[in-house]
Amino acid sequence: xxxxxxxxxxxxxxxxxxxxxxxxxxxGQTLRIIDSAGQQAVDALLYNAGDPAxxxxxxxxxxxxxxxxxxxGTQLISNAGRVMARITADTCGRHDTSAGCxxxxxxxxxxxxxxxxxxxxxxxxxxxxxxxxxxxxxxVSNLNFFMEVPIEPSGDFTxxxxxxxxxxxxxxxxxxxxxxxxxxxxxxxxxxxxxxxTPIRVEVxxx
Amino acid sequence: MQDxxxxxxxxxxxxxxxxxxxQQSAKKTLxxxxxxxxxxxxxxxxxxxxxxxxxxxxxxxxxRGEALRIIDVSxxxxxxxxxxxMEDTSERINCADTVKVQWSxxxxxxxxxxxxxxxxxxxxxxxxxxxxxxxVGGSTPASVVARFGTTTRNTSENFVVAAAKLGLGIxxxxxxxxxxxxxxxxxxxxxxxxxDRKQAGDFVDLRAEMNLLVVVxxxxxxxxxxxxxxxxxxxxxxxxxxxxxxxDPCRTASPEAARAFAVxxxxxx
Numbered sequence: 001x002x003x004x005x006x007x008x009x010x011x012x013x014x015x016x017x018x019x020x021x022x023x024x025x026x027x028g029q030t031l032r033i034i035d036s037a038g039q040q041a042v043d044a045l046l047y048n049a050g051d052p053a054x055x056x057x058x059x060x061x062x063x064x065x066x067x068x069x070x071x072x073g074t075q076l077i078s079n080a081g082r083v084m085a086r087i088t089a090d091t092c093g094r095h096d097t098s099a100g101c102x103x104x105x106x107x108x109x110x111x112x113x114x115x116x117x118x119x120x121x122x123x124x125x126x127x128x129x130x131x132x133x134x135x136x137x138x139x140v141s142n143l144n145f146f147m148e149v150p151i152e153p154s155g156d157f158t159x160x161x162x163x164x165x166x167x168x169x170x171x172x173x174x175x176x177x178x179x180x181x182x183x184x185x186x187x188x189x190x191x192x193x194x195x196x197x198t199p200i201r202v203e204v205x206x207x
Numbered sequence: 208m209q210d211x212x213x214x215x216x217x218x219x220x221x222x223x224x225x226x227x228x229x230q231q232s233a234k235k236t237l238x239x240x241x242x243x244x245x246x247x248x249x250x251x252x253x254x255x256x257x258x259x260x261x262x263x264x265x266x267x268x269x270x271r272g273e274a275l276r277i278i279d280v281s282x283x284x285x286x287x288x289x290x291x292x293m294e295d296t297s298e299r300i301n302c303a304d305t306v307k308v309q310w311s312x313x314x315x316x317x318x319x320x321x322x323x324x325x326x327x328x329x330x331x332x333x334x335x336x337x338x339x340x341x342x343v344g345g346s347t348p349a350s351v352v353a354r355f356g357t358t359t360r361n362t363s364e365n366f367v368v369a370a371a372k373l374g375l376g377i378x379x380x381x382x383x384x385x386x387x388x389x390x391x392x393x394x395x396x397x398x399x400x401x402x403d404r405k406q407a408g409d410f411v412d413l414r415a416e417m418n419l420l421v422v423v424x425x426x427x428x429x430x431x432x433x434x435x436x437x438x439x440x441x442x443x444x445x446x447x448x449x450x451x452x453x454x455d456p457c458r459t460a461s462p463e464a465a466r467a468f469a470v471x472x473x474x475x476x
Contacts, residue, residue, distance in 0.1 A: 060347060106323075
């Protein structure tokens with residue numbers, strides 16, 4: 001998979017299918033997440049790197065925005081009401097922040113007990129957060145990049161086939177130093193990954 | 208490769224079957240809203256009554272089988288709620304799973320509120336309103352300044368203080384559910400406040416399916432155009448309910464609900 005054409009790339013990594021990743025990204029730097037093979041949900045959490053008690057808040061983000069999807073220009077708001085980051089480029093269209101992450105426990109309820117012992121995003125989040133002294137309690141409702149979850153006026157709420165094509169990307173520019181945590185979603189029971197989890201690429205670049 | 212494709216095809220079939228069940232058949236069997244003059248609580252079932260003044264919070268313990276009635280006496284209040292499992296507070300209300308597992312952001316009679324461990328925390332056993340919010344959350348210091356031009360009491364700070372008095376900290380505060388907050392989305396995804404769906408005397412009965420610590424905050428919802436900086440009091444009644452029977456409407460609402468109840472029951476087996 002070829003890299004992007006942006007200048008000043010200071011970091012790049014390919015995240016294998018089903019795996020977690022994290023990195024502190026400095027204020028002013030931009031994280032580009034590339035859906036290398038398409039239709040791959042990328043679950044993400046953000047923490048203030050200097051004070052992780054301040055973290056991404058889906059409800060604050062949606063309230064401030066007045067609408068239900070993460071799109072170009074969306075400000076990612078913390079539980080302290082501050083802008084942590086902004087969506088500064090997006091070739092996919094829209095992203096979810098209402099559906100949370102998959103877990104062994106919710107999979108068993110959604111899809112049947114036979115799916116309990118499958119790898120899940122919350123396993124990834126717990127393991128990755130443990131490197132920073134953070135625990136399950138620190139997991140909040142996350143972002144789901146490249147995940148298509150329309151909310152109908154009736155309230156109907158459905159995870160549909162991902163809209164992202166191979167190579168689509170989203171850019172997140174940090175407004176503070178952010179511990180950015182990703183789970184490259186392992187879900188195989190709904191269409192968020194086309195029933196086939198695939199690798200993604202991350203790049204950090206400076207303006 | 209053939210195997211992988213066969214598994215993917217089988218998983219897609221199961222997903223489409225669950226979706227059809229969740230968004231078609233399950234919806235048709237949900238009970239009708241409770242009438243406002245119905246579902247009286249017998250005097251000897253009442254454990255305690257409380258008023259929560261406008262702008263304030265309260266916390267209480269609910270044992271499995273007890274229920275909390277929240278009454279919007281004025282029809283102008285909204286009540287945000289958090290819950291933790293009493294024996295292990297790392298388990299708590301999870302709005303995202305509540306929405307996702309039930310295929311709907313609309314909470315109403317017959318639905319359940321799930322924990323992050325796939326268990327049922329609260330069942331909505333009576334509900335006159337069916338107009339609640341799982342997406343946007345309560346008011347915050349920023350939202351009340353934007354709304355009222357001045358700092359007022361707000362749900363975000365109420366939760367921090369109420370949680371602290373239970374020995375819980377900021378990491379223990381998840382997204383909340385807000386009752387009597389008719390938030391829907393339009394076709395473009397913009398939030399719409401359906402004020403016509405609020406009535407004086409609206410109430411919900413939430414039955415605890417495990418032992419819970421509960422915090423409620425009585426502050427205007429941030430999207431309520433008529434919300435007051437100092438809203439009117441709401442009434443809470445903690446009362447004894449029946450443990451859910453095998454044919455309980457919340458338990459039988461969907462295959463997902465049945466599975467969530469089954470893992471919840473294991474805690475008490």
